[in-house]
Amino acid sequence: MDNMVSVVLNTDVKQKDADSAVVVAVTSRALFEQGPEDDETGVWKLSRAFPLLQAVQKVNDCLLEKNPAESLLLDVILITTDSQHQQLSSVLISSTRHHGLGVGKFFFSSEETFIDCLLENNVQLFLSTSKDEVLMASQKGVPSALLEARKNDSSVQCQREDLRVWLHEDLISPCDSASQPSSRHSPQRFLAQLGEIRQRFGVSDSPLWISLVILHGGRENCGNRLKALRSLGVSVDDVYCLAGAPSDPLLSLLQPHFRFNCSFVN
Protein backbone atom coordinates (compact mmCIF):
# COMPACT_ATOMS: atom_id res chain seq x y z
CA MET A 1 0.00 0.00 0.00
CA ASP A 2 1.18 3.53 -0.74
CA ASN A 3 0.72 4.73 2.81
CA MET A 4 3.08 2.20 4.26
CA VAL A 5 6.55 3.47 4.89
CA SER A 6 9.15 0.82 5.32
CA VAL A 7 12.48 1.33 7.01
CA VAL A 8 15.32 -0.96 6.04
CA LEU A 9 18.75 -1.03 7.63
CA ASN A 10 21.86 -1.23 5.47
CA THR A 11 23.65 -4.20 6.95
CA ASP A 12 26.91 -3.29 5.22
CA VAL A 13 27.23 -0.18 7.37
CA LYS A 14 27.72 0.13 11.14
CA GLN A 15 24.68 1.89 12.60
CA LYS A 16 25.28 5.24 14.29
CA ASP A 17 24.18 6.29 17.74
CA ALA A 18 20.56 7.41 17.31
CA ASP A 19 20.76 9.96 20.13
CA SER A 20 23.92 11.76 19.04
CA ALA A 21 24.21 11.41 15.27
CA VAL A 22 23.09 14.15 12.92
CA VAL A 23 20.59 12.49 10.58
CA VAL A 24 20.85 13.71 7.00
CA ALA A 25 18.23 12.45 4.54
CA VAL A 26 19.07 12.40 0.84
CA THR A 27 16.49 11.56 -1.82
CA SER A 28 16.97 8.54 -4.05
CA ARG A 29 16.39 10.68 -7.13
CA ALA A 30 19.31 12.88 -6.07
CA LEU A 31 21.64 9.96 -5.59
CA PHE A 32 20.90 7.79 -8.60
CA GLU A 33 20.54 8.71 -12.24
CA GLN A 34 17.27 8.46 -14.07
CA GLY A 35 17.18 5.76 -16.67
CA PRO A 36 17.77 2.03 -16.91
CA GLU A 37 20.12 0.03 -14.79
CA ASP A 38 23.61 -0.69 -15.94
CA ASP A 39 23.49 -3.79 -18.17
CA GLU A 40 26.35 -5.67 -16.55
CA THR A 41 25.81 -5.04 -12.90
CA GLY A 42 22.06 -4.36 -12.78
CA VAL A 43 22.60 -1.28 -10.60
CA TRP A 44 21.96 2.41 -11.11
CA LYS A 45 24.62 4.98 -11.88
CA LEU A 46 25.45 7.68 -9.35
CA SER A 47 24.17 11.23 -9.68
CA ARG A 48 24.42 14.64 -8.08
CA ALA A 49 24.40 13.59 -4.42
CA PHE A 50 27.45 11.37 -4.74
CA PRO A 51 30.07 14.09 -3.99
CA LEU A 52 28.06 15.01 -0.91
CA LEU A 53 28.15 11.44 0.35
CA GLN A 54 31.89 11.28 -0.24
CA ALA A 55 32.40 14.52 1.65
CA VAL A 56 30.24 13.30 4.53
CA GLN A 57 32.30 10.11 4.61
CA LYS A 58 35.44 12.20 4.85
CA VAL A 59 34.06 14.21 7.76
CA ASN A 60 33.09 11.03 9.59
CA ASP A 61 36.48 9.44 8.94
CA CYS A 62 38.26 12.52 10.28
CA LEU A 63 36.02 12.62 13.35
CA LEU A 64 36.70 8.97 14.14
CA GLU A 65 40.41 9.49 13.57
CA LYS A 66 40.42 12.15 16.25
CA ASN A 67 38.26 10.09 18.57
CA PRO A 68 37.42 6.48 17.74
CA ALA A 69 34.53 6.65 20.20
CA GLU A 70 33.00 9.75 18.59
CA SER A 71 29.21 9.61 18.46
CA LEU A 72 28.54 13.02 16.91
CA LEU A 73 28.71 11.73 13.36
CA LEU A 74 26.72 12.46 10.21
CA ASP A 75 24.24 9.68 9.57
CA VAL A 76 23.07 9.56 5.95
CA ILE A 77 19.79 7.87 5.14
CA LEU A 78 18.29 7.40 1.70
CA ILE A 79 14.64 8.34 1.26
CA THR A 80 12.28 7.82 -1.67
CA THR A 81 9.86 10.67 -2.23
CA ASP A 82 7.63 9.20 -4.90
CA SER A 83 5.73 5.94 -5.24
CA GLN A 84 7.62 4.83 -8.33
CA HIS A 85 10.93 4.71 -6.48
CA GLN A 86 9.14 3.40 -3.41
CA GLN A 87 8.37 0.22 -5.41
CA LEU A 88 11.97 -0.21 -6.52
CA SER A 89 13.41 -0.93 -3.10
CA SER A 90 15.52 -3.89 -4.12
CA VAL A 91 17.34 -2.02 -6.92
CA LEU A 92 17.95 0.90 -4.60
CA ILE A 93 19.38 -1.31 -1.91
CA SER A 94 21.58 -3.29 -4.29
CA SER A 95 22.81 -0.15 -6.07
CA THR A 96 23.69 1.45 -2.74
CA ARG A 97 25.57 -1.61 -1.55
CA HIS A 98 27.28 -2.07 -4.93
CA HIS A 99 28.76 1.44 -4.81
CA GLY A 100 29.77 0.98 -1.18
CA LEU A 101 27.92 4.10 -0.08
CA GLY A 102 27.85 4.91 3.61
CA VAL A 103 24.04 4.99 3.80
CA GLY A 104 22.82 3.75 7.19
CA LYS A 105 19.13 3.24 6.46
CA PHE A 106 16.55 3.34 3.69
CA PHE A 107 13.15 4.98 4.08
CA PHE A 108 10.74 3.86 1.38
CA SER A 109 8.00 6.47 1.29
CA SER A 110 5.86 8.24 -1.32
CA GLU A 111 4.94 11.82 -2.23
CA GLU A 112 2.27 11.81 0.45
CA THR A 113 4.20 10.18 3.22
CA PHE A 114 7.80 11.34 2.94
CA ILE A 115 7.49 14.53 4.99
CA ASP A 116 5.85 12.73 7.90
CA CYS A 117 8.56 10.15 7.61
CA LEU A 118 11.21 12.88 7.91
CA LEU A 119 9.49 14.36 10.95
CA GLU A 120 8.94 11.04 12.71
CA ASN A 121 12.48 9.88 12.22
CA ASN A 122 14.21 12.93 13.65
CA VAL A 123 15.83 13.96 10.35
CA GLN A 124 17.88 17.07 10.97
CA LEU A 125 18.65 17.92 7.36
CA PHE A 126 16.79 16.99 4.20
CA LEU A 127 18.62 17.27 0.87
CA SER A 128 16.93 17.00 -2.49
CA THR A 129 17.36 18.10 -6.11
CA SER A 130 13.70 19.15 -6.24
CA LYS A 131 12.92 22.74 -5.29
CA ASP A 132 9.32 21.80 -4.56
CA GLU A 133 10.29 19.05 -2.15
CA VAL A 134 12.69 21.40 -0.36
CA LEU A 135 10.04 24.07 -0.04
CA MET A 136 7.37 21.67 1.20
CA ALA A 137 9.64 20.08 3.77
CA SER A 138 10.88 23.49 4.98
CA GLN A 139 7.37 24.72 5.47
CA LYS A 140 6.65 21.74 7.69
CA GLY A 141 9.66 22.58 9.83
CA VAL A 142 12.26 20.19 8.44
CA PRO A 143 15.54 22.03 7.74
CA SER A 144 16.01 21.49 4.02
CA ALA A 145 18.30 22.49 1.20
CA LEU A 146 18.78 21.95 -2.49
CA LEU A 147 21.80 19.89 -3.53
CA GLU A 148 24.06 21.99 -5.71
CA ALA A 149 25.34 20.89 -9.10
CA ARG A 150 29.09 20.97 -8.88
CA LYS A 151 31.54 21.76 -11.61
CA ASN A 152 34.71 19.82 -12.20
CA ASP A 153 36.96 22.79 -12.72
CA SER A 154 36.68 24.51 -9.37
CA SER A 155 39.42 27.03 -8.76
CA VAL A 156 39.11 26.69 -4.99
CA GLN A 157 41.66 24.20 -3.71
CA CYS A 158 39.81 21.42 -1.94
CA GLN A 159 41.94 18.89 -0.18
CA ARG A 160 40.10 15.67 -1.06
CA GLU A 161 36.52 16.99 -1.19
CA ASP A 162 35.84 18.70 2.12
CA LEU A 163 32.20 19.15 2.97
CA ARG A 164 31.41 22.72 1.96
CA VAL A 165 28.35 24.34 3.48
CA TRP A 166 27.12 27.76 2.40
CA LEU A 167 24.98 29.62 4.90
CA HIS A 168 23.32 32.70 3.56
CA GLU A 169 21.29 35.61 4.72
CA ASP A 170 18.68 36.04 2.06
CA LEU A 171 16.16 38.84 2.45
CA ILE A 172 13.91 37.90 -0.46
CA SER A 173 13.59 34.11 -0.40
CA PRO A 174 10.07 32.66 -0.02
CA CYS A 175 8.84 31.91 3.43
CA ASP A 176 11.26 29.41 4.86
CA SER A 177 10.50 27.02 7.67
CA ALA A 178 11.92 29.30 10.25
CA SER A 179 9.93 32.47 9.83
CA GLN A 180 7.75 31.30 12.71
CA PRO A 181 9.52 31.37 16.07
CA SER A 182 8.10 27.94 16.90
CA SER A 183 9.61 26.33 13.83
CA ARG A 184 13.03 27.86 14.38
CA HIS A 185 13.95 25.13 16.76
CA SER A 186 14.95 22.47 14.24
CA PRO A 187 17.03 24.58 11.88
CA GLN A 188 18.77 26.17 14.82
CA ARG A 189 19.50 22.78 16.32
CA PHE A 190 20.91 21.55 13.03
CA LEU A 191 23.23 24.54 12.77
CA ALA A 192 24.33 24.14 16.36
CA GLN A 193 25.25 20.52 15.71
CA LEU A 194 27.09 21.48 12.54
CA GLY A 195 28.96 24.02 14.59
CA GLU A 196 29.83 21.42 17.18
CA ILE A 197 31.26 19.12 14.53
CA ARG A 198 33.30 22.03 13.17
CA GLN A 199 34.69 22.70 16.64
CA ARG A 200 36.24 19.23 16.71
CA PHE A 201 38.79 20.55 14.23
CA GLY A 202 41.25 23.44 14.14
CA VAL A 203 41.31 26.61 12.09
CA SER A 204 43.02 25.12 9.07
CA ASP A 205 42.72 21.32 9.19
CA SER A 206 38.96 20.89 9.01
CA PRO A 207 37.17 18.57 6.54
CA LEU A 208 34.08 20.73 7.04
CA TRP A 209 34.04 24.31 5.72
CA ILE A 210 31.28 26.68 6.64
CA SER A 211 30.94 29.83 4.54
CA LEU A 212 28.65 32.73 5.37
CA VAL A 213 27.30 34.80 2.50
CA ILE A 214 25.40 38.01 3.17
CA LEU A 215 23.52 38.46 -0.09
CA HIS A 216 21.68 41.73 0.39
CA GLY A 217 22.69 43.37 3.67
CA GLY A 218 25.90 45.22 4.41
CA ARG A 219 28.45 45.55 7.15
CA GLU A 220 26.08 45.75 10.05
CA ASN A 221 24.21 42.60 8.99
CA CYS A 222 27.52 40.88 8.43
CA GLY A 223 28.80 41.67 11.92
CA ASN A 224 25.52 40.75 13.58
CA ARG A 225 25.21 37.48 11.71
CA LEU A 226 28.77 36.45 12.56
CA LYS A 227 28.14 37.11 16.23
CA ALA A 228 24.71 35.45 16.23
CA LEU A 229 26.10 32.30 14.61
CA ARG A 230 28.96 32.32 17.04
CA SER A 231 26.59 32.43 19.99
CA LEU A 232 24.85 29.41 18.50
CA GLY A 233 28.22 27.67 18.51
CA VAL A 234 28.84 28.03 14.78
CA SER A 235 32.29 29.38 14.01
CA VAL A 236 32.16 30.27 10.33
CA ASP A 237 35.35 29.88 8.27
CA ASP A 238 34.95 32.43 5.53
CA VAL A 239 32.50 35.28 5.02
CA TYR A 240 31.41 37.17 1.91
CA CYS A 241 29.31 40.27 2.25
CA LEU A 242 27.84 41.19 -1.12
CA ALA A 243 25.35 43.99 -0.38
CA GLY A 244 23.48 43.26 -3.59
CA ALA A 245 26.48 42.40 -5.78
CA PRO A 246 25.99 39.33 -8.04
CA SER A 247 26.46 36.03 -6.19
CA ASP A 248 26.88 33.63 -9.12
CA PRO A 249 30.65 34.16 -9.48
CA LEU A 250 31.04 33.39 -5.79
CA LEU A 251 28.94 30.26 -6.17
CA SER A 252 31.26 29.03 -8.92
CA LEU A 253 34.28 29.67 -6.75
CA LEU A 254 33.05 28.21 -3.47
CA GLN A 255 31.32 25.15 -4.97
CA PRO A 256 29.25 24.37 -1.87
CA HIS A 257 27.50 21.01 -1.60
CA PHE A 258 24.37 22.78 -0.46
CA ARG A 259 23.16 26.26 0.52
CA PHE A 260 21.17 26.88 3.68
CA ASN A 261 19.25 30.01 4.59
CA CYS A 262 20.24 31.16 8.06
CA SER A 263 18.28 34.43 8.11
CA PHE A 264 16.38 33.23 11.14
CA VAL A 265 19.44 33.21 13.38
CA ASN A 266 19.65 36.36 15.45
Place this chain on the structure above:
Amino acid sequence: MSEIKPEETAAAKDNNEDQDWAAAKAFFDSLKTKVPRPPKPQYAVTIAVSSRTLFNMVAERKIYEEEGVEKYVAFQVEHENEPLSPGPAFPFVKALMNVNSRLRQLYPDSEELFDIVLMTNNHAQVGVRLINSINHYGLTIERFCMTGGQSPIGYLKAYMTNLYLSKDSEKVTGAIEEGIAAATMFMPPSECELSDTQLRVAFDGDAVLFSDESEIIVKKHGLDTFFEHEKEFENKPLAQGPLKCFLEALGKLQRKFYAKDERMNCPIRTFLVTARSAASSGARVLKTLRSWGLEIDEALFLAGAPKGPLLQKIKPHIFFDDQMFHIEGAKELGTISAHVPYGIGQKYHKGKLIEQPAEKK
Protein backbone atom coordinates in the same frame (compact mmCIF):
# COMPACT_ATOMS: atom_id res chain seq x y z
CA MET B 1 42.99 45.41 -19.45
CA SER B 2 41.31 47.54 -22.08
CA GLU B 3 37.83 47.39 -20.56
CA ILE B 4 37.01 49.14 -17.34
CA LYS B 5 34.29 46.58 -16.60
CA PRO B 6 33.54 43.46 -18.72
CA GLU B 7 30.08 43.24 -20.24
CA GLU B 8 27.28 41.19 -18.75
CA THR B 9 26.45 37.76 -20.19
CA ALA B 10 23.32 35.58 -19.94
CA ALA B 11 19.86 37.06 -19.54
CA ALA B 12 18.76 34.47 -16.98
CA LYS B 13 21.60 35.44 -14.69
CA ASP B 14 20.58 39.06 -15.11
CA ASN B 15 17.18 38.30 -13.65
CA ASN B 16 18.65 36.84 -10.44
CA GLU B 17 21.15 39.65 -10.27
CA ASP B 18 18.42 42.26 -10.68
CA GLN B 19 16.44 40.67 -7.88
CA ASP B 20 19.45 40.63 -5.58
CA TRP B 21 20.26 44.22 -6.43
CA ALA B 22 16.66 45.36 -5.87
CA ALA B 23 16.56 43.60 -2.51
CA ALA B 24 19.79 45.23 -1.39
CA LYS B 25 18.60 48.65 -2.58
CA ALA B 26 15.34 48.26 -0.69
CA PHE B 27 17.21 47.12 2.38
CA PHE B 28 19.60 50.07 2.45
CA ASP B 29 16.89 52.58 1.65
CA SER B 30 14.90 51.35 4.62
CA LEU B 31 17.71 51.63 7.14
CA LYS B 32 17.14 54.15 9.89
CA THR B 33 20.78 55.09 10.15
CA LYS B 34 20.92 56.27 6.52
CA VAL B 35 24.10 54.48 5.54
CA PRO B 36 24.93 55.43 1.93
CA ARG B 37 23.95 52.53 -0.26
CA PRO B 38 26.93 50.82 -1.96
CA PRO B 39 26.92 51.26 -5.76
CA LYS B 40 26.07 48.61 -8.34
CA PRO B 41 29.44 46.98 -8.95
CA GLN B 42 29.00 46.84 -12.73
CA TYR B 43 29.12 50.65 -12.90
CA ALA B 44 31.41 51.41 -10.01
CA VAL B 45 35.18 51.69 -9.71
CA THR B 46 35.90 48.85 -7.30
CA ILE B 47 38.92 49.20 -5.03
CA ALA B 48 39.80 46.09 -3.04
CA VAL B 49 42.00 46.72 -0.02
CA SER B 50 43.56 44.06 2.17
CA SER B 51 43.21 44.13 5.94
CA ARG B 52 46.88 44.96 6.41
CA THR B 53 46.75 47.93 4.06
CA LEU B 54 43.60 49.33 5.63
CA PHE B 55 44.81 48.81 9.18
CA ASN B 56 48.13 48.54 10.93
CA MET B 57 48.39 44.87 11.85
CA VAL B 58 52.15 44.64 12.27
CA ALA B 59 51.99 43.27 15.81
CA GLU B 60 49.28 40.78 14.89
CA ARG B 61 51.23 39.68 11.84
CA LYS B 62 54.17 38.90 14.08
CA ILE B 63 52.00 36.57 16.14
CA TYR B 64 50.84 34.85 12.96
CA GLU B 65 54.39 34.33 11.75
CA GLU B 66 55.90 33.28 15.06
CA GLU B 67 53.08 31.40 16.75
CA GLY B 68 50.88 30.15 13.92
CA VAL B 69 47.36 30.71 12.68
CA GLU B 70 45.45 29.27 15.66
CA LYS B 71 47.14 31.60 18.16
CA TYR B 72 46.74 34.49 15.73
CA VAL B 73 42.99 34.00 15.33
CA ALA B 74 42.55 33.54 19.09
CA PHE B 75 44.45 36.77 19.71
CA GLN B 76 42.29 38.71 17.26
CA VAL B 77 39.10 37.35 18.80
CA GLU B 78 40.33 38.23 22.28
CA HIS B 79 41.03 41.81 21.23
CA GLU B 80 38.11 42.25 18.89
CA ASN B 81 36.67 45.22 20.71
CA GLU B 82 39.91 47.15 20.38
CA PRO B 83 39.94 49.09 17.11
CA LEU B 84 43.04 48.67 14.97
CA SER B 85 45.05 51.74 14.00
CA PRO B 86 45.10 53.05 10.41
CA GLY B 87 47.29 51.42 7.77
CA PRO B 88 48.84 52.78 4.54
CA ALA B 89 45.62 52.60 2.51
CA PHE B 90 43.56 54.36 5.17
CA PRO B 91 44.04 57.94 3.92
CA PHE B 92 43.39 56.76 0.35
CA VAL B 93 40.11 55.15 1.43
CA LYS B 94 39.02 58.30 3.26
CA ALA B 95 39.80 60.34 0.17
CA LEU B 96 37.71 57.94 -1.95
CA MET B 97 34.83 58.36 0.49
CA ASN B 98 35.06 62.11 0.11
CA VAL B 99 34.87 61.87 -3.68
CA ASN B 100 31.81 59.62 -3.29
CA SER B 101 29.97 62.13 -1.13
CA ARG B 102 30.71 64.91 -3.63
CA LEU B 103 29.48 62.67 -6.47
CA ARG B 104 26.33 61.76 -4.57
CA GLN B 105 25.54 65.44 -4.07
CA LEU B 106 25.84 66.18 -7.77
CA TYR B 107 24.43 62.90 -9.14
CA PRO B 108 22.12 61.40 -6.49
CA ASP B 109 20.92 58.54 -8.71
CA SER B 110 24.20 57.54 -10.28
CA GLU B 111 25.95 54.22 -9.61
CA GLU B 112 29.25 55.59 -10.95
CA LEU B 113 31.02 55.79 -7.62
CA PHE B 114 33.93 54.19 -5.83
CA ASP B 115 33.06 50.81 -4.38
CA ILE B 116 35.41 49.85 -1.54
CA VAL B 117 35.76 46.16 -0.69
CA LEU B 118 37.76 44.65 2.16
CA MET B 119 39.54 41.74 0.45
CA THR B 120 41.50 39.51 2.81
CA ASN B 121 42.48 35.90 3.31
CA ASN B 122 41.81 36.27 7.00
CA HIS B 123 39.43 33.90 8.77
CA ALA B 124 35.87 35.02 9.37
CA GLN B 125 36.37 35.17 13.13
CA VAL B 126 38.98 37.90 12.63
CA GLY B 127 36.30 39.64 10.60
CA VAL B 128 34.48 40.77 13.73
CA ARG B 129 37.49 42.85 14.81
CA LEU B 130 37.88 44.23 11.29
CA ILE B 131 34.18 45.17 11.17
CA ASN B 132 34.40 46.76 14.64
CA SER B 133 37.40 48.79 13.52
CA ILE B 134 35.64 49.94 10.35
CA ASN B 135 32.66 50.96 12.51
CA HIS B 136 34.97 52.87 14.83
CA TYR B 137 36.29 55.07 12.03
CA GLY B 138 32.96 55.36 10.24
CA LEU B 139 34.35 54.05 6.95
CA THR B 140 31.78 53.33 4.25
CA ILE B 141 32.83 49.78 3.47
CA GLU B 142 29.83 47.50 2.97
CA ARG B 143 31.33 44.70 0.95
CA PHE B 144 33.70 42.09 2.32
CA CYS B 145 35.54 39.04 1.14
CA MET B 146 37.30 37.12 3.91
CA THR B 147 38.42 33.87 2.40
CA GLY B 148 39.46 31.95 5.50
CA GLY B 149 42.96 31.15 4.24
CA GLN B 150 42.44 30.78 0.49
CA SER B 151 44.26 33.21 -1.78
CA PRO B 152 41.99 36.16 -2.59
CA ILE B 153 43.22 36.32 -6.22
CA GLY B 154 40.41 34.10 -7.46
CA TYR B 155 37.86 36.32 -5.77
CA LEU B 156 39.01 39.62 -7.24
CA LYS B 157 37.12 39.02 -10.46
CA ALA B 158 34.03 37.83 -8.57
CA TYR B 159 33.88 41.24 -6.92
CA MET B 160 34.67 43.04 -10.21
CA THR B 161 37.81 44.57 -8.80
CA ASN B 162 39.43 47.46 -10.68
CA LEU B 163 42.35 48.01 -8.29
CA TYR B 164 43.76 45.71 -5.60
CA LEU B 165 46.02 46.93 -2.81
CA SER B 166 47.87 44.52 -0.55
CA LYS B 167 51.00 44.22 1.54
CA ASP B 168 51.76 40.84 0.03
CA SER B 169 53.78 41.18 -3.17
CA GLU B 170 53.03 37.62 -4.26
CA LYS B 171 49.31 38.30 -4.25
CA VAL B 172 49.83 41.57 -6.08
CA THR B 173 51.92 39.87 -8.75
CA GLY B 174 49.23 37.22 -9.10
CA ALA B 175 46.58 39.90 -9.57
CA ILE B 176 48.57 41.70 -12.25
CA GLU B 177 49.06 38.41 -14.07
CA GLU B 178 45.27 38.06 -14.04
CA GLY B 179 44.99 41.48 -15.69
CA ILE B 180 43.88 43.36 -12.57
CA ALA B 181 45.62 46.61 -11.58
CA ALA B 182 47.38 46.00 -8.30
CA ALA B 183 50.16 47.34 -6.11
CA THR B 184 52.02 46.48 -2.90
CA MET B 185 51.63 49.22 -0.32
CA PHE B 186 54.30 50.63 1.93
CA MET B 187 53.76 52.71 5.03
CA PRO B 188 56.09 55.70 5.42
CA PRO B 189 57.83 56.01 8.80
CA SER B 190 56.35 59.45 9.46
CA GLU B 191 52.86 60.75 8.86
CA CYS B 192 52.34 63.33 6.16
CA GLU B 193 49.50 65.81 6.26
CA LEU B 194 47.29 64.98 3.33
CA SER B 195 44.36 66.82 1.78
CA ASP B 196 40.97 65.82 3.12
CA THR B 197 39.09 67.53 0.31
CA GLN B 198 40.89 66.18 -2.73
CA LEU B 199 42.00 62.69 -3.75
CA ARG B 200 45.55 63.02 -5.10
CA VAL B 201 47.03 60.09 -7.05
CA ALA B 202 50.55 60.04 -8.49
CA PHE B 203 51.70 57.62 -11.16
CA ASP B 204 55.08 56.74 -12.59
CA GLY B 205 54.96 56.45 -16.39
CA ASP B 206 56.90 53.52 -17.78
CA ALA B 207 55.78 50.08 -16.61
CA VAL B 208 52.92 51.62 -14.64
CA LEU B 209 50.71 53.64 -17.00
CA PHE B 210 52.64 52.47 -20.03
CA SER B 211 54.21 49.12 -20.86
CA ASP B 212 57.85 48.47 -20.06
CA GLU B 213 58.94 48.53 -23.70
CA SER B 214 61.03 51.66 -23.26
CA GLU B 215 62.41 50.54 -19.90
CA ILE B 216 63.76 47.48 -21.66
CA ILE B 217 65.70 49.71 -24.05
CA VAL B 218 67.24 51.71 -21.21
CA LYS B 219 68.27 48.60 -19.29
CA LYS B 220 69.65 46.76 -22.27
CA HIS B 221 71.09 49.52 -24.43
CA GLY B 222 71.51 52.55 -22.19
CA LEU B 223 70.13 56.06 -22.04
CA ASP B 224 71.45 57.44 -25.33
CA THR B 225 69.79 54.67 -27.33
CA PHE B 226 66.66 55.27 -25.29
CA PHE B 227 66.54 58.99 -26.16
CA GLU B 228 67.10 58.30 -29.85
CA HIS B 229 64.40 55.63 -29.84
CA GLU B 230 61.83 57.80 -28.10
CA LYS B 231 62.43 60.69 -30.49
CA GLU B 232 62.13 58.43 -33.48
CA PHE B 233 58.89 56.88 -32.26
CA GLU B 234 57.48 60.05 -30.74
CA ASN B 235 54.24 59.69 -32.63
CA LYS B 236 53.75 56.00 -31.99
CA PRO B 237 51.71 55.50 -28.81
CA LEU B 238 53.25 53.32 -26.14
CA ALA B 239 51.43 50.15 -25.20
CA GLN B 240 49.38 50.33 -22.03
CA GLY B 241 50.57 49.34 -18.58
CA PRO B 242 48.77 47.77 -15.60
CA LEU B 243 47.49 51.04 -14.09
CA LYS B 244 46.22 52.62 -17.29
CA CYS B 245 42.64 51.49 -16.70
CA PHE B 246 42.65 52.94 -13.21
CA LEU B 247 43.74 56.32 -14.53
CA GLU B 248 40.99 56.01 -17.11
CA ALA B 249 38.43 55.31 -14.38
CA LEU B 250 39.61 58.38 -12.44
CA GLY B 251 39.34 60.48 -15.59
CA LYS B 252 35.77 59.33 -16.15
CA LEU B 253 34.79 60.45 -12.66
CA GLN B 254 36.66 63.74 -13.08
CA ARG B 255 34.64 64.53 -16.18
CA LYS B 256 31.45 64.16 -14.15
CA PHE B 257 32.63 67.10 -12.04
CA TYR B 258 33.64 69.13 -15.10
CA ALA B 259 30.16 68.56 -16.55
CA LYS B 260 28.72 70.28 -13.50
CA ASP B 261 31.13 73.22 -13.71
CA GLU B 262 33.27 71.92 -10.86
CA ARG B 263 36.63 71.80 -12.63
CA MET B 264 38.24 74.31 -10.31
CA ASN B 265 36.91 72.47 -7.31
CA CYS B 266 37.41 68.91 -8.54
CA PRO B 267 38.08 66.47 -5.69
CA ILE B 268 40.31 64.27 -7.84
CA ARG B 269 43.75 65.31 -9.06
CA THR B 270 46.21 63.11 -10.97
CA PHE B 271 49.97 63.44 -11.34
CA LEU B 272 52.53 61.87 -13.62
CA VAL B 273 55.95 61.70 -11.93
CA THR B 274 58.46 60.30 -14.38
CA ALA B 275 62.21 60.05 -14.62
CA ARG B 276 61.95 60.91 -18.31
CA SER B 277 63.03 64.37 -19.34
CA ALA B 278 60.63 66.74 -21.05
CA ALA B 279 62.95 67.64 -23.90
CA SER B 280 64.20 64.27 -25.05
CA SER B 281 61.58 61.68 -24.18
CA GLY B 282 58.60 63.49 -22.73
CA ALA B 283 56.66 64.17 -25.92
CA ARG B 284 55.95 60.51 -26.60
CA VAL B 285 54.36 60.12 -23.19
CA LEU B 286 52.06 63.10 -23.56
CA LYS B 287 51.10 62.09 -27.08
CA THR B 288 50.32 58.56 -25.91
CA LEU B 289 47.99 59.87 -23.22
CA ARG B 290 46.31 62.11 -25.74
CA SER B 291 45.84 59.21 -28.16
CA TRP B 292 44.11 57.28 -25.37
CA GLY B 293 41.82 60.22 -24.71
CA LEU B 294 43.19 60.49 -21.19
CA GLU B 295 44.09 63.59 -19.29
CA ILE B 296 46.55 63.92 -16.47
CA ASP B 297 46.39 67.08 -14.38
CA GLU B 298 50.11 67.57 -13.78
CA ALA B 299 53.01 65.94 -15.65
CA LEU B 300 56.36 66.25 -13.92
CA PHE B 301 59.49 65.28 -15.81
CA LEU B 302 62.43 64.79 -13.50
CA ALA B 303 65.14 63.91 -16.03
CA GLY B 304 66.53 61.37 -13.59
CA ALA B 305 66.36 63.52 -10.44
CA PRO B 306 65.07 61.74 -7.30
CA LYS B 307 61.30 61.60 -6.95
CA GLY B 308 61.14 61.81 -3.15
CA PRO B 309 61.42 65.59 -2.65
CA LEU B 310 58.92 66.37 -5.39
CA LEU B 311 56.41 63.88 -4.00
CA GLN B 312 56.82 65.53 -0.60
CA LYS B 313 55.42 68.68 -2.17
CA ILE B 314 52.67 66.91 -4.09
CA LYS B 315 51.48 64.93 -1.04
CA PRO B 316 49.55 62.22 -2.91
CA HIS B 317 47.33 59.75 -1.07
CA ILE B 318 49.09 57.08 -3.09
CA PHE B 319 52.07 56.96 -5.46
CA PHE B 320 52.48 54.08 -7.93
CA ASP B 321 55.90 53.09 -9.25
CA ASP B 322 57.39 49.90 -10.68
CA GLN B 323 60.89 50.34 -9.26
CA MET B 324 61.60 49.61 -5.58
CA PHE B 325 64.39 52.15 -5.69
CA HIS B 326 61.87 54.95 -6.27
CA ILE B 327 59.40 53.46 -3.79
CA GLU B 328 62.05 53.47 -1.08
CA GLY B 329 63.10 57.00 -1.88
CA ALA B 330 59.52 58.24 -1.77
CA LYS B 331 58.71 56.36 1.40
CA GLU B 332 61.73 57.76 3.25
CA LEU B 333 60.44 61.26 2.69
CA GLY B 334 56.93 60.49 3.90
CA THR B 335 55.00 59.52 0.77
CA ILE B 336 52.61 56.56 0.89
CA SER B 337 53.98 54.40 -1.92
CA ALA B 338 52.66 51.44 -3.84
CA HIS B 339 54.93 49.14 -5.80
CA VAL B 340 53.66 47.78 -9.11
CA PRO B 341 55.61 44.54 -9.71
CA TYR B 342 55.50 44.64 -13.48
CA GLY B 343 58.03 44.57 -16.26
CA ILE B 344 61.75 44.47 -16.60
CA GLY B 345 62.33 46.76 -13.62
CA GLN B 346 61.72 43.79 -11.31
CA LYS B 347 64.93 42.15 -12.43
CA TYR B 348 67.06 45.20 -11.65
CA HIS B 349 68.05 47.09 -8.52
CA LYS B 350 69.51 50.60 -8.86
CA GLY B 351 70.36 49.93 -12.48
CA LYS B 352 72.15 46.64 -11.86
CA LEU B 353 70.76 43.28 -12.91
CA ILE B 354 69.79 41.22 -9.87
CA GLU B 355 71.72 37.97 -10.13
CA GLN B 356 69.62 35.82 -7.81
CA PRO B 357 65.84 35.89 -7.52
CA ALA B 358 64.75 37.99 -4.53
CA GLU B 359 63.61 35.96 -1.54
CA LYS B 360 59.93 36.23 -0.72
CA LYS B 361 58.42 35.19 2.61
